[in-house]
Amino acid sequence: MKNEQVKKTMKGALILSIASLIAKILSAVYRIPFENIVGNTGFYVYQQVYPIYGICMTFALTGFPVYISKLIAEQHDEATKIKLSQQIFVILCVFSLGSFFGLRLFAPLLARAMGDMALISLIRSVSWMLLFMPFLAVGRGYYQGTFNMVPTAISQVTEQFMRVFVIIVAAVMFAHFNWDYYKMGSLAMFASSAGAIVACFSFVRFFSRDFRVKTTVPRFSYLQLTEKIFTEGVIICLFASTMVLLQLIDSFTVVRGLLHNGYLPEAAKNLKGIYDRGQPLLQLGMVLAVGFSSTLLPTLSHALKNKKMAEFRRISKVMLRISITISVAAAFGMIVLMPQINTLLFGDALLSRELSMYIFSVVFITLIGTYNSILQSLNQFLITVVGLLAAIVVKFVLNVWLIGRLDLMGASVATVLSLLVALGFILVFSPELIRGLFSEGHFWLKLGATTVNMLIVVKAFVLVYSHLIGNTRMDTLFISLVGASLGAIVFVVSALAFKLFSVREWLMLPGGKKILKVWQKLTRKGEQI
Numbered sequence: 001m002k003n004e005q006v007k008k009t010m011k012g013a014l015i016l017s018i019a020s021l022i023a024k025i026l027s028a029v030y031r032i033p034f035e036n037i038v039g040n041t042g043f044y045v046y047q048q049v050y051p052i053y054g055i056c057m058t059f060a061l062t063g064f065p066v067y068i069s070k071l072i073a074e075q076h077d078e079a080t081k082i083k084l085s086q087q088i089f090v091i092l093c094v095f096s097l098g099s100f101f102g103l104r105l106f107a108p109l110l111a112r113a114m115g116d117m118a119l120i121s122l123i124r125s126v127s128w129m130l131l132f133m134p135f136l137a138v139g140r141g142y143y144q145g146t147f148n149m150v151p152t153a154i155s156q157v158t159e160q161f162m163r164v165f166v167i168i169v170a171a172v173m174f175a176h177f178n179w180d181y182y183k184m185g186s187l188a189m190f191a192s193s194a195g196a197i198v199a200c201f202s203f204v205r206f207f208s209r210d211f212r213v214k215t216t217v218p219r220f221s222y223l224q225l226t227e228k229i230f231t232e233g234v235i236i237c238l239f240a241s242t243m244v245l246l247q248l249i250d251s252f253t254v255v256r257g258l259l260h261n262g263y264l265p266e267a268a269k270n271l272k273g274i275y276d277r278g279q280p281l282l283q284l285g286m287v288l289a290v291g292f293s294s295t296l297l298p299t300l301s302h303a304l305k306n307k308k309m310a311e312f313r314r315i316s317k318v319m320l321r322i323s324i325t326i327s328v329a330a331a332f333g334m335i336v337l338m339p340q341i342n343t344l345l346f347g348d349a350l351l352s353r354e355l356s357m358y359i360f361s362v363v364f365i366t367l368i369g370t371y372n373s374i375l376q377s378l379n380q381f382l383i384t385v386v387g388l389l390a391a392i393v394v395k396f397v398l399n400v401w402l403i404g405r406l407d408l409m410g411a412s413v414a415t416v417l418s419l420l421v422a423l424g425f426i427l428v429f430s431p432e433l434i435r436g437l438f439s440e441g442h443f444w445l446k447l448g449a450t451t452v453n454m455l456i457v458v459k460a461f462v463l464v465y466s467h468l469i470g471n472t473r474m475d476t477l478f479i480s481l482v483g484a485s486l487g488a489i490v491f492v493v494s495a496l497a498f499k500l501f502s503v504r505e506w507l508m509l510p511g512g513k514k515i516l517k518v519w520q521k522l523t524r525k526g527e528q529i
Contacts (some may be wrong), residue, residue, distance in 0.1 A: 019153030020494040021287060028096070028163040028283035032345050037171040038184060040273030046167075047276040048114055048251045049122040052103070053192045054244035055237075056126070058194070060133040061156060063237025064092070065140035067229065072145025079215040085142050086211065087219065091226050092134035103127040115256040116269075118182045125189040132196035138211075139203030148303040155202035163195030235381050239372055239388055242422075243365055246415055249281065249395050254411050257403030274351045275408045277342065278358035285330040285362035286369075305379055309433065316374050317437045318505050320367070325447060325500065327366035332451055333487045334359050336458050336478055344476040357412035364419035372428050374434055383429050384422075391422035443500070450494040458487045493519075 035043040068088055075081045103110075107123040167188045174184035238245070254275065258268035274372045303311040334341060335356045339349040372384045395418035404411025465479055495501065496519045506512040 015149045015269060017151050019156045023156045023286045024156075024283060024324065026160040026164055028280040028287065030167060031280040034167060034171050034188075035273075035277065035346055037175055038181070039169075040270045042171075042181045042184060042273070043267045043276055044172065044255075045119070045122070045181045046188050047247075047273070047279065048116065048255075049126055049185070049189055050121055051244045051248035051251055052110075052123065053126045053129070055241050056130055056133070056249070057192065057196075058241040058244065059237045060136040061127075061140065061199070062240045064133075064137035064229070064233055065144055065152070066236050066240075067233035067272050068141025068438050069144035071228070072142055073147075075145075079213075079217045081142070081145065082213055082227075083104065083215050083217040084209060084220060085138055087222065087225055088141070088229065089134050089138045089211075091222065091229060094268075096130045096133040096406040097228075099133075100130040103130065105216035113252050115259060119185075121182060121186045122189045125186045126192055128190065129192040129196045131192070132200055135200045135203060135207065136196060139200070139206055142206060142211075143203075151202045151206075155199040155331065159195040159199035160201065161195075162198040163191040166191035166194045177397075182297055232381065235385050236376075239381075239384050242368065242388055242391070243282070245388075245392055246418065247396050249392065249399055250275075250411055250415075252385075253396070253399040254403060254408070254483065257399065257410075258407065261404060261407060269409060271351070274346075275354060275358075275411065277346055277351075278355045278412070281334060281341070281355065281359055282365075284360055285327065285334060286366055313433060313437070316434050318508055319370055319374065320437050321443065321501065321505065322509065323366050324363070325495070327363045328447060328451055329454065329488070331359055331362040332455060333458070333484060333491075336361075336455050336487070337483050338480045340471075340476040340483065342460065343471075343473055344480050347473065351408060354408045354412045357409060358415060361416045361419050364416065364527040365422050368419065368423050368426065371423075371430070371434075375426075375430070376435070378431065380431060383426055386429075387425035390425055391418040392416040394421045446495075446498040446500045449498055450491055450500055453494040454487045454491045457490045458483050461486055 031043075034046070038046070068085075071084060071088070072081050075084060104124050104127050107120045107127075108117070110123055111117050111119040140155060143149070143151045170184050170187040170191065173179060173187070174181075250272075255268045255271050258271060259265065263271065278464065303309075303315055338359070339352045340354045340363055342349045342352050342355060368384070368387070375381070376383055395414050398414035398417055399411055401413050404410070406413065462479055465475070465482075468476060471479075492515065495516070501509075503516065506516050509515075
């Protein structure tokens with residue numbers, strides 16, 4: 001029976017990981033055609049309010065469901081689970097209604113703080129999706145708590161598909177009917193509600209049948225439940241929206257900082273739109289790194305459940321090694337190809353230096369996310385939360401200071417440094433069990449050599465091709481595709497040659513067994529020659 005439960009849990013974790021990966025890819029990719037259609041200023045209008053949507057959806061689709069699922073899983077019978085779900089639903093209804101009216105009421109204040117009063121309609125447009133939060137959070141939380149991840153996975157993917165569809169429709173209508181930027185932005189923000197409605201269909205069966213069952217189980221204390229949800233639950237929500245919170249600070253400080261530096265309003269909005277190109281690139285880098293490391297999460301949970309602490313530490317070490325390696329490869333790969341990627345995706349190479357600095361944060365946010373997964377499995381929440389709060393304060397202070405001196409490079413540097421502060425705090429205050437996982441100096445030397453090899457080969461290819469052939473937008477397609485492929489091959493070959501990972505670690509990687517087989521064949525042929 002225990003083995004069946006473990007298998008069910010692992011299968012569920014895999015389903016949820018795949019759904020999350022699909023949703024993240026969709027969330028990153030749609031911004032590229034969207035920016036190309038609406039331009040830099042249109043992208044600025046959308047991205048200014050996007051962090052508010054991001055935080056709301058983190059509460060509804062990630063943070064609250066994770067904590068609710070934990071509470072549901074702790075109950076021993078179905079009647080108690082239903083009773084608990086009903087009470088949490090009431091609490092979240094009060095919270096979502098309060099948030100809805102609060103966002104609509106304070107929309108002018110938020111728009112003024114962002115330096116653009118025309119954003120009021122967008123903020124009010126995004127507020128409607130808050131009304132669906134109780135249905136999404138409780139529905140997902142209940143199914144996750146009963147180890148049925150399929151409805152949750154379907155809701156996550158369908159929400160993103162519908163939202164992306166409406167956003168692209170908004171962009172097309174903007175171009176076709178010559179709408180102004182803010183009318184287009186309001187429809188694009190309403191996409192969040194359209195996505196939430198479609199996601200709710202995954203839980204129709206639960207709310208129409210199971211949820212309505214009247215039980216004789218004694219009620220839980222509403223006060224205690226509220227306290228739990230808005231302490232531990234909110235902590236999970238806040239961490240899940242780390243990058244969105246940093247982006248929200250950019251929404252309040254970047255345009256105002258540029259205006260203070262003497263830029264005209266239209267120029268400031270245009271520059272902010274270009275700077276926001278970094279967000280889909282950052283997400284794509286994170287998807288790759290987190291996707292690889294998350295495949296080991298079920299194994300980590302299994303080791304902890306069986307109290308195999310040595311195995312838990314070993315898997316944690318492998319997770320961190322994979323995270324740092326893939327994130328470094330993704331970040332530096334994008335940085336060396338940034339002018340070409342920028343031109344290919346967005347039509348020009350403007351602010352490539354600033355975007356390169358911003359992309360460097362892929363390394364730190366990926367490591368923070370991996371450490372957070374490990375700490376959450378140990379029920380350690382406070383460390384990452386304090387680290388996150390420190391990052392938010394540092395980001396705000398540095399944004400105000402550095403934008404005044406370095407323009408948008410200041411905002412990029414502030415993001416990287418704020419994440420570095422958060423990671424440093426987590427490393428210093430982590431429990432003894434997971435300390436010193438990066439203490440082996442030779443790993444860093446090997447990773448450095450592997451990365452340098454990749455950078456030299458890719459940069460040489462870019463320079464030679466650009467000099468001999470050209471650097472038009474069509475050329476950048478070839479350079480980006482070949483450069484990325486060449487970089488990946490050089491990185492993997494260098495990692496194998498320098499023995500960056502042990503054989504055991506390679507085998508734990510998706511596709512690692514095939515890579516090792518090919519490498520062994522090549523080395524044997526080399527020895528024979």
